[in-house]
Amino acid sequence: MQLAKRLSNIQPSLTLAIDAKAKAMKASGIDVCSFSAGEPDFDTPDHIKAAAKRALDQGKTRYTAAAGVPELKQAIANALLRDNQLTYSPDQIIVTNGGKHSLYNLMMAILDAGDEVIIPVPFWVSYPEMAKLAEATPVFVITTEATGYKITPEQLEAAITPKTKLFVLNSPSNPTGMVYSPAEIKALAVVLEQHSHVYIVSDEIYAKILYDGVTHLSIAAVSKAMYDRTLISSGFAKAYSMTGWRVGYLAGAPEIIKAATMIQGHSTSNICTFAQYGAITALNDSQDCVEVMRQAFAERRDVMYGLLTSITGFTCPKPDGAFYLFPSIKAFGIPSLEFCEKLLEDQKVALIPGIAFGLDNCIRLSYATNLDTIREGCDRIRQFTKKHF
Numbered sequence: 001m002q003l004a005k006r007l008s009n010i011q012p013s014l015t016l017a018i019d020a021k022a023k024a025m026k027a028s029g030i031d032v033c034s035f036s037a038g039e040p041d042f043d044t045p046d047h048i049k050a051a052a053k054r055a056l057d058q059g060k061t062r063y064t065a066a067a068g069v070p071e072l073k074q075a076i077a078n079a080l081l082r083d084n085q086l087t088y089s090p091d092q093i094i095v096t097n098g099g100k101h102s103l104y105n106l107m108m109a110i111l112d113a114g115d116e117v118i119i120p121v122p123f124w125v126s127y128p129e130m131a132k133l134a135e136a137t138p139v140f141v142i143t144t145e146a147t148g149y150k151i152t153p154e155q156l157e158a159a160i161t162p163k164t165k166l167f168v169l170n171s172p173s174n175p176t177g178m179v180y181s182p183a184e185i186k187a188l189a190v191v192l193e194q195h196s197h198v199y200i201v202s203d204e205i206y207a208k209i210l211y212d213g214v215t216h217l218s219i220a221a222v223s224k225a226m227y228d229r230t231l232i233s234s235g236f237a238k239a240y241s242m243t244g245w246r247v248g249y250l251a252g253a254p255e256i257i258k259a260a261t262m263i264q265g266h267s268t269s270n271i272c273t274f275a276q277y278g279a280i281t282a283l284n285d286s287q288d289c290v291e292v293m294r295q296a297f298a299e300r301r302d303v304m305y306g307l308l309t310s311i312t313g314f315t316c317p318k319p320d321g322a323f324y325l326f327p328s329i330k331a332f333g334i335p336s337l338e339f340c341e342k343l344l345e346d347q348k349v350a351l352i353p354g355i356a357f358g359l360d361n362c363i364r365l366s367y368a369t370n371l372d373t374i375r376e377g378c379d380r381i382r383q384f385t386k387k388h389f
C-alpha cells in the first residue's frame, strides 16, 4: 500500500506514544510514576459538566454552524476582552476540535508549498508536523537555557526571509513552562512590525496557568499591526481540565477565519454540540475553579522543582507557567530517548525525551499529577542517577 507522499516526512507524536506505554504498564499492574501526560489530572468542574448534561436533556444534540454556536463565540469574544483587552467580533472566531485543530486549520488555510514557518526550539511536538502536512517548511531557531529557552529579537530577525509566512509563538510554553514577559513580547513585535508579510500564531492555551504574579501579554494586544496579523489559538483543555471535551478556538482576521471555517465545513463540521454548551458555562460562570487548579499546580511546581534540582546533574530554569519542567540532562552524557527508556525500565518513571521537542539534551516532566507521585517519582529519579551516572 502506497501512502500519500505528504506523510513521508511526518513523525507520530512521541508524547502520545510514551503516555500510552506508561498507561499500558499501569493497566498491567506495574507501579508507574507517570510525568508524561500533558493534561491536568483534575476532573472537569461539576458546573461545566452540568451545563453539558442540561444541553443534552434540552435536545442540543443536532448539528450547529460549522464555526460554533453564536453564544459560545460571544463568550470567547467576551473572555478575550476580559483577559487580553482585545476586541473580536463573532466572524473573527471559529470554535474548533481542541487547540490542536485550530492550529491545523490555520496552517491549512494560509500555508503553501515553499512557505517558511519559524518555530523556536524547543517546540510543542505538533507545530512542525502540521506545517509539513500543509507542505510548508519549518525553520527551526534553537534557543538556549541562558535565555530561558525563549527566542530573542535578534534570532527572530535573522530567521525571517521573504518566504516566511508564519511565526509560531507559544507562551507559556510547552515543554519549558517559560513565559515571555511583556517587554520580551513587545521586543519581538518590534521585529515583526518591520515584516508585514509575516503572520503570527500565538498559542495561548496555557495563558491562565501562571505563577509568582507574572502576567501574560498577548502579542495581538501590542499594536494594530500585530492585532491584524496575529491569530490567537487557545482552548479549554488545560485551564478548565477539559482535555477530552475537544473544545478550542482560533481568533483573528475575518478572511482567515472564513477560510478555516470552510476547511472545517468540509472536514469535521461543528465540534460536539453539547460540549459547546459546557464551554459557554466554563467561560461565563465563576473562574474560581481555574484559580483552585492553578494554586494546586503552583504547589506541585515548587515541590517538583525543589526535589529535581536537588539531584546532582539536573539544571533547569524555574518555570513560571503551564505545568512542565524542562531540565537539561547534559551532565549525564546520554541522548534523551535512551535516558527516558532506561528510566522507565529501571525505575518505572515515565517522562518525555527532549528530542520530541527538538532538544536532545533535555527531558520534560509534567507535574499535572498528585504530590505523592511527584515525591516518589523524584526519589526514583535520584536512585536512577545515583546507580547509573
Ligand SMILES: Cc1ncc(COP(=O)(O)O)c(C=O)c1O
Binding pocket: 038, 097, 098, 099, 100, 101, 124, 170, 173, 174, 203, 205, 234, 235, 236, 237, 243, 247, 248
Ligand atoms: C502548546 C500546546 N498547544 C496546543 C495544544 C492542544 O490542546 P488541545 O487540542 O487538547 O486543546 C497543546 C496540548 O498539549 C499544547 O501543549
